[in-house]
Amino acid sequence: MIDFKEVSLIYPGSERTVFDRVSFSVDEGEMVLVIGHTGAGKSSILKLINGIVPHHTHGILNGDICVDGRSTKDHKPGALSDLIGVVSQNPLHGFVCDIVEDEIAFSMETRGFTPDVMRKRMEEVLDLLSLSELRRRDIRTLSGGEQQRVAIASALVTQPRVLLLDEPTSALDPIAAEEVLAILNRLVDDLGLTVVLAEHKLERVISFVDRILLIGDSGDVAFDNTRAILSYSPIAPPLVELARVVGADEIPLSVREFRKNSFDIGVMEPRKASSNPSVIASLQDVTVIYDGFNKVSALRNLSLKVHEGEIVAIMGRNGAGKSTLLKSFLGLSPVISGDIRIKDVEPLKTSTEAISTLVGYVPQDPSDLLFATSINEECAISDEDHNLQAGTTLAIYQDLMDIPNVNAHPRDISEGQRLGLVLSIVLSRSPSLILLDEPTRGLDYEAKRSLVEILKRLSSEKNCAIVISTHDVELVSELAGRVIFVAEGEVVADGSTREILTASPAFAPQVVKAFPNSGALTLNDVKKLLSKRVGR
Amino acid sequence: MKKTHSHDWHPLFWWLWACAGSVMLLRNSRADSSWIIALSFSIILAAITLTRQFPLSSSSRRLLRLGYIIALVATGFRMIIAITLGVPMPGRVLFQLPQIDLPNFLVGITIGGPVTSQRLAGAMSESLVFAGIVILFATANALTTPHRLLRVLPSRLHGIGLATSIATSVAPQSAESFTRVRQAHRLRGRQLNSWNSIGRVAVPVLEESLERSIDLAVALESRGYGYFQSPSRYRPEKWKREELLLLSSFAALVIVSVPSGSTSLVFSLFAFFFLFAPGLFA
Numbered sequence: 166m167i168d169f170k171e172v173s174l175i176y177p178g179s180e181r182t183v184f185d186r187v188s189f190s191v192d193e194g195e196m197v198l199v200i201g202h203t204g205a206g207k208s209s210i211l212k213l214i215n216g217i218v219p220h221h222t223h224g225i226l227n228g229d230i231c232v233d234g235r236s237t238k239d240h241k242p243g244a245l246s247d248l249i250g251v252v253s254q255n256p257l258h259g260f261v262c263d264i265v266e267d268e269i270a271f272s273m274e275t276r277g278f279t280p281d282v283m284r285k286r287m288e289e290v291l292d293l294l295s296l297s298e299l300r301r302r303d304i305r306t307l308s309g310g311e312q313q314r315v316a317i318a319s320a321l322v323t324q325p326r327v328l329l330l331d332e333p334t335s336a337l338d339p340i341a342a343e344e345v346l347a348i349l350n351r352l353v354d355d356l357g358l359t360v361v362l363a364e365h366k367l368e369r370v371i372s373f374v375d376r377i378l379l380i381g382d383s384g385d386v387a388f389d390n391t392r393a394i395l396s397y398s399p400i401a402p403p404l405v406e407l408a409r410v411v412g413a414d415e416i417p418l419s420v421r422e423f424r425k426n427s428f429d430i431g432v433m434e435p436r437k438a439s440s441n442p443s444v445i446a447s448l449q450d451v452t453v454i455y456d457g458f459n460k461v462s463a464l465r466n467l468s469l470k471v472h473e474g475e476i477v478a479i480m481g482r483n484g485a486g487k488s489t490l491l492k493s494f495l496g497l498s499p500v501i502s503g504d505i506r507i508k509d510v511e512p513l514k515t516s517t518e519a520i521s522t523l524v525g526y527v528p529q530d531p532s533d534l535l536f537a538t539s540i541n542e543e544c545a546i547s548d549e550d551h552n553l554q555a556g557t558t559l560a561i562y563q564d565l566m567d568i569p570n571v572n573a574h575p576r577d578i579s580e581g582q583r584l585g586l587v588l589s590i591v592l593s594r595s596p597s598l599i600l601l602d603e604p605t606r607g608l609d610y611e612a613k614r615s616l617v618e619i620l621k622r623l624s625s626e627k628n629c630a631i632v633i634s635t636h637d638v639e640l641v642s643e644l645a646g647r648v649i650f651v652a653e654g655e656v657v658a659d660g661s662t663r664e665i666l667t668a669s670p671a672f673a674p675q676v677v678k679a680f681p682n683s684g685a686l687t688l689n690d691v692k693k694l695l696s697k698r699v700g701r
Numbered sequence: 702m703k704k705t706h707s708h709d710w711h712p713l714f715w716w717l718w719a720c721a722g723s724v725m726l727l728r729n730s731r732a733d734s735s736w737i738i739a740l741s742f743s744i745i746l747a748a749i750t751l752t753r754q755f756p757l758s759s760s761s762r763r764l765l766r767l768g769y770i771i772a773l774v775a776t777g778f779r780m781i782i783a784i785t786l787g788v789p790m791p792g793r794v795l796f797q798l799p800q801i802d803l804p805n806f807l808v809g810i811t812i813g814g815p816v817t818s819q820r821l822a823g824a825m826s827e828s829l830v831f832a833g834i835v836i837l838f839a840t841a842n843a844l845t846t847p848h849r850l851l852r853v854l855p856s857r858l859h860g861i862g863l864a865t866s867i868a869t870s871v872a873p874q875s876a877e878s879f880t881r882v883r884q885a886h887r888l889r890g891r892q893l894n895s896w897n898s899i900g901r902v903a904v905p906v907l908e909e910s911l912e913r914s915i916d917l918a919v920a921l922e923s924r925g926y927g928y929f930q931s932p933s934r935y936r937p938e939k940w941k942r943e944e945l946l947l948l949s950s951f952a953a954l955v956i957v958s959v960p961s962g963s964t965s966l967v968f969s970l971f972a973f974f975f976l977f978a979p980g981l982f983a
Contacts (some may be wrong), residue, residue, distance in 0.1 A: 270936070283933070
């Protein structure tokens, strides 16, 4: 279906060869996962398939790519649109209409389908993606998972034979992600659709895919079945790492497969509760209402306390009020009633600039904070802003991670490095509370590991409290000591990570699912248990 | 038939509605200024009450607010100029401004000097007509969405369509990201009151809107927009009876007002009622 023949790609002005004489072919009805480090070229592969590269971006392409016999050299993306449906990384950017039904119809309208065909297809696709009840809704009021489904519906409604998806679940909570993936799986089974998707969170997708395309760092790719690739790939989900640690004979693709091995690793001793540290931040009966056409209450009488040296993860479905909760610590959400305190300061009665010395906030998109043309300049401005000795921020950055060239433009460095830069700017004021809103979007396993290390070090060395809102259960299991579960603006569960994550099947990390009764939460726990067995 | 959402109306309806209101205002601009003031106020009032009848999304509300601000600033500016600069006007002197002497060749024009009732009324009526037109179109823009207007335009205009849909979706989104980025910067501990800090907010906002525009253009291209000769309509937009009825009443009102060239309290009331009439279906 998709043939790459000796494809090479470089971007002008860049020294790196993205692909160097790459050849592979994807069969019809196959589901293929594209993996690689951030910036390795996952998106480029998808864009090459439908000709966005090189027709829309100025990449230099050699070799030939054919989709169903049509070469992307002679066919522009629009001319391939009857064959290929595309769901982009951020579907909200690509929506043209306001209403769900209009958006889905738009793809058919541009192709000139007759009204009766459109009617029929519309009903089919709405049913297929369970969107019937949302058909008259405004797209912008839908949750992330629903928007993703609308994007898939508008790509599928013209009945393409290939579907390309760029990180379809990265912004979704685990439940919404499962829904979207189950639908994709059904489409491949029922319609014989060829699906190519790029995704960082492998634990969510590997049980569905047939083959994996692994992009190396030097322009080479490996294309083989899932098990073969995962047996050596440096990028692997926790389950595969687990299998490597316990020495399973076969690479498991699902928790069920892993459990068949019936390993016994013993039981962990419960961790001792730490002594009572002092409270850094507290919310007392906080109610937040957003003023809209229908008054929506985002938080309802919510109370919680955050202590010194604690790492707290706020979890919950999309739209449960996680971001609002984080902003409440800063006094930035429209608080109707309640009391907020950071140490002795009341954010509701203090200017935002004054709060920033106490609370460091890393927004969902770290680049919101960046405006300078180089890392050096960005750090210098941070020092100047806060009357710090020159070089302070840069020193913090260097301490956090191996930093790239200081003259590089902040837009050109990797997501992980950008997050580190913003974090060092925030840390230069030595805040006692650090808030991070969904920091792992777009981070690969390696970048996530380094983030976990950094944050753990901060909480133990500086003794500051860290509150992080995230969908990433694997990150939470590695990082947080305490989990607060939010639903509909209320705290529905609050307790130790072990307690909360093992209680909910949808939010359980893979290690917990693999060893449900061992009390182990992370790979390190398993390693510890194993070494104890050997020692005995 | 109940039309609970302004989007249930034909996308062209609101634009024609705004045109009708503007014509009513402009046709009467030679009339007595006190009537024009009354007429402008009633039309502005009709427009504002209408926007409260229909549910609005947060981005169109933001755009509407921008329209009000433009109208307000322009009216104020226009008033100041009209009061301070011009030829002397008869009428009762309300108050005295310091007068600046001008060279001889500008005979008859004064800056400052006595402000008469007539000059004040004239300045006010002219500014209000302008404000009225801005508010009418801001309202129309909030009640429809440009996307829907795009769909009723002929398909040959695909290049224009592409540009419009990018421009119209980027404007409200940029307003949103502006608020977000500004907030983030204040959290970085930076006072944002000086001129040089504008760049700090503008850079990420502009970068994001550029990125969004490219994403949208790529998405449209991938969906084959503009590649097929004869696009079709899923649900063709049709004119409904009440829409035609209302539009013909607007036309009648405009025609009646033209030859007489005058306004009266009755006419202002009529204008208010007709322009507010769509709200009765909300």
